[in-house]
Amino acid sequence: MSNDLPLDREGANESFRGCFVFFVALVIAIGALGAAGYFLWKQFAPPGQGPLKEPLADNRNAARDEVRREAADADAPNAEAKSKNRLRQIMLAMHGHYSQFRSFPPPSDAKRDAGGKPLLSWRVYLLPLIGQQLLYARFHLDEPWNGAHNRELLDKMPDVYRSRGIGPDGNRSGFVIFQDPQMYQIGTSGPNIRQFRDGTSNTLLVVEAGPEAAVPWTRPDDIPFDSSQPLAALGALPKDGFWGGFADGAVRRIKPDIKPETFRALLTPNGDEVIQFEREVEVR
Numbered sequence: 607m608s609n610d611l612p613l614d615r616e617g618a619n620e621s622f623r624g625c626f627v628f629f630v631a632l633v634i635a636i637g638a639l640g641a642a643g644y645f646l647w648k649q650f651a652p653p654g655q656g657p658l659k660e661p662l663a664d665n666r667n668a669a670r671d672e673v674r675r676e677a678a679d680a681d682a683p684n685a686e687a688k689s690k691n692r693l694r695q696i697m698l699a700m701h702g703h704y705s706q707f708r709s710f711p712p713p714s715d716a717k718r719d720a721g722g723k724p725l726l727s728w729r730v731y732l733l734p735l736i737g738q739q740l741l742y743a744r745f746h747l748d749e750p751w752n753g754a755h756n757r758e759l760l761d762k763m764p765d766v767y768r769s770r771g772i773g774p775d776g777n778r779s780g781f782v783i784f785q786d787p788q789m790y791q792i793g794t795s796g797p798n799i800r801q802f803r804d805g806t807s808n809t810l811l812v813v814e815a816g817p818e819a820a821v822p823w824t825r826p827d828d829i830p831f832d833s834s835q836p837l838a839a840l841g842a843l844p845k846d847g848f849w850g851g852f853a854d855g856a857v858r859r860i861k862p863d864i865k866p867e868t869f870r871a872l873l874t875p876n877g878d879e880v881i882q883f884e885r886e887v888e889v890r
Contacts, residue, residue, distance in 0.1 A: 689770045689814060690849050690857055696766060696781055696812055697851040699735035710811065710853075717826075723750045724826035729767055729779065736766050751824040763823045770844070771817030778820035781812050781851075782828040784839070784873055802875040806853035810872045813860075814849040816841030836870045837862075 700710055711728040718724055726745065733742035741762055746755045760777045769780030802809045819829055819841035829839040840848065843862040850860045853875070860869070 685770045686844070686846070690859075692766045692768065693781060693812065693814060693849050693851050693857050695736055696732070697855045697857060699732045700811060700851070701855050702735040703732060719748060719750055725749070726751050726756070727824055727826045727828075728783070729781075729823050733764070736764060738764050745824075751822070751826060756824065760822060760824055767823050769814050769817070769820065772820060776820075777822055778817075779823040780815040780817060780820040782815050782819070782821060783812055784831040784836075785828050802853050804871075804875055807856065808872065809853040809875045810850050811853050812851035813840065815839070816843060816848075818842065831873070833870060834866075836866055836873065837864070 703709070703711055711731045717726070725747065730742065730745060730751075733739065733745075741759070741764070744759060744762075746753065749756050751757070751760075761775075763777050763779065767779040767781055768774075768776065772778060772780060815829060819839060821827055821829070832838055837843070845862065847859045847861045849857055850872070851857050
């Protein structure tokens with residue numbers, strides 16, 4: 607008769623418990639490593655100013671979802687539709703930057719080199735958020751846009767920055783912001799939504815200028831603001847109007863005959879104006 611005995615049930619249970627405890631410990635360890643890696647990425651990932659400290663309000667997330675649903679059709683049949691779709695991508699990237707760093711990209715002249723020269727435009731800082739991480743990595747972030755290295759990247763402008771009237775080989779963008787301390791440049795680290803006291807749906811961030819007013823896309827310089835003639839800096843405007851990207855993420859057509867005082871009010875984030883622009887700006 608054989609002396610071999612069946613495996614003791616208590617021993618089998620003990621073996622199972624040991625395997626289960628090992629599996630749970632392994633999952634916890636992997637999760638801890640992932641959380642640590644994510645924390646470090648949040649701390650040091652470009653191009654933001656720091657980690658997001660608190661979640662966005664639900665309406666901000668809803669705005670981003672709406673922009674994402676309607677974002678870019680690369681094969682849009684005409685220049686007007688392409689320009690609108692590209693501005694939608696830019697506004698989606700703006701809100702993506704806000705989601706990560708609790709601010710929109712820094713103003714054009716916020717970052718300077720040791721000699722005081724402005725470095726790079728807000729368009730460069732948005733590159734990782736429009737699928738251009740590799741191009742972003744090629745920039746020397748501590749060198750001005752026209753430095754020996756960075757100027758070689760001027761001709762690498764992504765199509766998303768190519769507004770109406772800019773050819774396929776052009777390096778200028780008509781998607782611009784106004785240069786004025788009371789407009790976009792609220793703070794050196796980029797404006798916070800809380801600072802748009804007039805309401806994000808009543809405040810313009812990015813506008814579409816005519817080709818003659820377009821600027822080199824990497825240069826930290828946009829267009830000047832003249833309070834008496836705020837539309838003049840945009841150059842010749844299309845007869846059917848130009849596109850504007852609002853702080854809530856929406857892209858709306860602005861009529862070329864918009865009243866200067868209405869346009870000026872749309873550019874101020876906290877001017878306390880009462881804005882009624884239904885006939886001068888598309889509501890949707």
